[in-house]
Amino acid sequence: MSNEHSMRRVTAIRNGTVIDHIPQGHALTVLDMLGIDEKTSVPVSLVMNVPSKKMGSKDIIKVEDRELTQAELDRLALVAPDAHVAIIRAYTVAEKMTINFGDEIVNVVKCTMSNCITSNLREPLPHRLRVVSRDPLELRCHYCGRPQDLDELVNNVL
Amino acid sequence: MPVVNRGKAVTGLITMDDLTNEEILEILADAERLLPVAKGELYLPLLQGRILGNLFFEPSTRTRMSFETAMKRLGGDVVNLGDVKTSSVVKGETLFDTIQMVDGYTDIIAMRHPRQGAAQYAQDSANVPILNGGDGAGHHPTQTMLDLFTIKQAHGRLDGLKVILAGDLRYGRTVHSLSHALTRFGCELVFASPELLRMPSEIVADLSDHGAKITETEDLYSMMNDADVVYMTRIQKERFSDEDEYAKVAGAYKLHANHLTDVKSGMIIMHPLPRVDEIHPSVDKTRHARYFEQAFNGVVARMALLCKLLHVPIPNDVTKAGGAL
Numbered sequence: 423m424s425n426e427h428s429m430r431r432v433t434a435i436r437n438g439t440v441i442d443h444i445p446q447g448h449a450l451t452v453l454d455m456l457g458i459d460e461k462t463s464v465p466v467s468l469v470m471n472v473p474s475k476k477m478g479s480k481d482i483i484k485v486e487d488r489e490l491t492q493a494e495l496d497r498l499a500l501v502a503p504d505a506h507v508a509i510i511r512a513y514t515v516a517e518k519m520t521i522n523f524g525d526e527i528v529n530v531v532k533c534t535m536s537n538c539i540t541s542n543l544r545e546p547l548p549h550r551l552r553v554v555s556r557d558p559l560e561l562r563c564h565y566c567g568r569p570q571d572l573d574e575l576v577n578n579v580l
Numbered sequence: 581m582p583v584v585n586r587g588k589a590v591t592g593l594i595t596m597d598d599l600t601n602e603e604i605l606e607i608l609a610d611a612e613r614l615l616p617v618a619k620g621e622l623y624l625p626l627l628q629g630r631i632l633g634n635l636f637f638e639p640s641t642r643t644r645m646s647f648e649t650a651m652k653r654l655g656g657d658v659v660n661l662g663d664v665k666t667s668s669v670v671k672g673e674t675l676f677d678t679i680q681m682v683d684g685y686t687d688i689i690a691m692r693h694p695r696q697g698a699a700q701y702a703q704d705s706a707n708v709p710i711l712n713g714g715d716g717a718g719h720h721p722t723q724t725m726l727d728l729f730t731i732k733q734a735h736g737r738l739d740g741l742k743v744i745l746a747g748d749l750r751y752g753r754t755v756h757s758l759s760h761a762l763t764r765f766g767c768e769l770v771f772a773s774p775e776l777l778r779m780p781s782e783i784v785a786d787l788s789d790h791g792a793k794i795t796e797t798e799d800l801y802s803m804m805n806d807a808d809v810v811y812m813t814r815i816q817k818e819r820f821s822d823e824d825e826y827a828k829v830a831g832a833y834k835l836h837a838n839h840l841t842d843v844k845s846g847m848i849i850m851h852p853l854p855r856v857d858e859i860h861p862s863v864d865k866t867r868h869a870r871y872f873e874q875a876f877n878g879v880v881a882r883m884a885l886l887c888k889l890l891h892v893p894i895p896n897d898v899t900k901a902g903g904a905l
Contacts, residue, residue, distance in 0.1 A: 537716050539695040545674050547704055565697030565704075566718060567595070569782050 432467040435510055438486040441498075442506040446471055449481035452505075454579050455497045455530065456490065464488050492519065497530045499523045501576055503559075526564070527551045531578045533563040534570050549580060592710035593885060594699045595719045596761045603888075604761070605738075608729050610894045611877075611884035617653055617898060618880040624902035625655025626892050633686035634660045635678070635702075636713070637669065637693045642853060643713045643723070646878035647690040654883055659685060679705040688890055690722075690882075691715075709889040711882075717751045717819065723852055724757040726881035730874040731809055734848045738765040746772040746800045746833055747813035747858055749779040754852045755813055756783055763792040770807070772800040774829040777815065800833050805842050810835070810868075812851045812858050837862035850874050 444452055449468050453459070458466055467484040474480040489509050498505060498521050509517040532549045533540050540549050540563070550564035561570040591598065599607070616622040632651040636644050648658045661667055661682075669678065675698060682689055683706045691702055692713040699712035699719070714720045732738055743762055745755045749771050759769055759779070769792055771779045778796065787794060797803060804810055812835060820826040834857055835849065851859055851871040863869050887894055895901035 533697075535696060537694075537696050539675065539693070539697040539701045539715075541695070542674070544672075545701065546676050547701060563697060565700045566695075566716075567700075568696070 432469055432482070432484055434513055435467075435484050435486045436513055438464070438484060438488055438510050439490045440508045440510060441483045441485075441490075441495075441502070442480070442508070443474070443477060444481040444483065444502045444505050445477065446479035446481055448501045448576075449483055451501050451576050451579065452481075452483060452498055455501065456485075456494055458485065492522070495519060496522050496524070500527060500530060500559075500572075523553065523556060525553055527553065527561065529580060531575050532580055533566060533568060534574045534578060535563065535566050535568040538563055538566040538568065540565055592699075592703045592706075592712070592889065593721050594703055594710065594712045596721050596724055596757050596764075598721070601764055604725070604728065607725060607881075607884045607888055608732055610887065611725075611729050611880045613894055613896070613898050614880050614883045617902060618650070618876075618883055620653070620905060622898060622902040623655075623905045624653075624895075624898055626887060626894065627651060627654040627656035627890065630656040630687045630890060631685065632656060632658045632886070633682040633689040633708075634658055635682060635689055635691040635693075636661060637664050637691075637698075638714070640692050640713065642875055642878055643690075643692060646875075647711070647713065647722075647882050649879045650882035650886055653879065654886065656886070675701060676705045683708050688886065711885060711889065714753055717753050717756070719757045720753040721757050722882055722885060723754050723878075724761050725885060726874065726877045727754075727758050727811070727850065727852075728761060729877050729881045730850060730870055731848070733873075733877070734870060735808060735846065738762075738767070740766055740768075741808040742768045742770070742806060743809040743811060744770040744772055744800065744803055744807045745779075745811045745813070748777045748815045748819075748829075749773040749813070750777040751816050751819040752813045755779070755811065758811065759783065759787060759792075760790075763787050763790050768793045768795075770795045770797065770803050772797050772803060772833070774798060774832045776825065776829050777832075800835075801839055804839065804847070806844065807847055808844065810843075810847065810849045812849065812855070814851075814854065814856050814858060831857060833858050834860060835863055836860040837866055840866055840868055843868065 449470050465486040469482040471479050495507055503523055507519040508515045528550050529548045551561040552564050554560040554562050617624045634644055651658050679702045688709050690711045690713050693715050696716035696718040698715045699710055703710040712719055712721055749755050815829055817826055847868055848870040849868045853875055
């Protein structure tokens, strides 16, 4: 099945943001990370387990009438670092964006160590995870230094 | 000046990574020169007019008292948080707010906290240097400095020694910081512990990545004969949530003078104290026991660290610079 065909599972949107090439099974986490939930008023389309030449299977999200900012997209570096993002205006791709992987992931997830000082959510300083290595991805808490279990980490989205 | 330290111009001592090997050796040399001041033989008020904030959110005897003694021997003053149960902490004050307040009262802060990462968090919140006096099961770098001072006093060097760390290696922050420092000086390490209390795998991996030669064993006694240092630690009951788990490992090692017949004559036995029954009193009178000197060295090592972080140089000849008490 072609990529083009798989994209047609959801109708084209007039204005908004399309996030393609999300690793299979991570679409709900992506929505969570973007703060998109049942209270969101704009239409959101979600396609999961779509065949992909590049990835085997992938997820796709389309958010209508909302252009996600670079800062919002950078939050996805943890779960969908290679996602393709397109800003759609009047049915055409107006802008292509990539997700930036900086040296730190700030205020996206909290450290997985239960005894870390940041587990007290009333403490006001930002949650900071240092990127020690990109491939394979290795993250450490800026404060306690603990290496992060990536599977566990996606459950700690702020 | 901003209330919150965003620029990170202030440098404290949070982990041993904050010091280079050269800086460690310089601080140990400073400590050596300050010995007569630490012993009260000489008055040298290098830190007169400076105030140390002692913030101990967890019980401490040696660390808190030795910081206080170090500051006072150098002519400085100390303010204490006091008992956490009677402070604002019990009312729900965040660490951030506590640090904001004490930061304004003091020139430097020594801190112990039950949560890991608390010292780094405090440093990010403060404009004055933070000395980490222990954060959960994380780091205890000022203890490491006094341990290194004690080892160097005994052996005249830090490099190439064989050091056994024994007891609670899982929760013992002392051995976590010390093993990193010893690796940097090329020491061979033996980790002797019950299976349940092994050195955390991420620390072993880190040390191995830095070229450490490590042996892990449950058998302490058979490893002692060619060791230069045996560093005993207490099995910390307070770190166990399950009494049965504690009972399985309590009393795992009980070092007795009888165990020392075949060890090297210069081998030293250290312990961060307090001890329970892991070192029998029969060891105290042997030439190997160094734990009480080690506890005293906490004063001199912390004096040198306070001067270093407050950028106060220590005179080359302290006897000329100092006066009689």
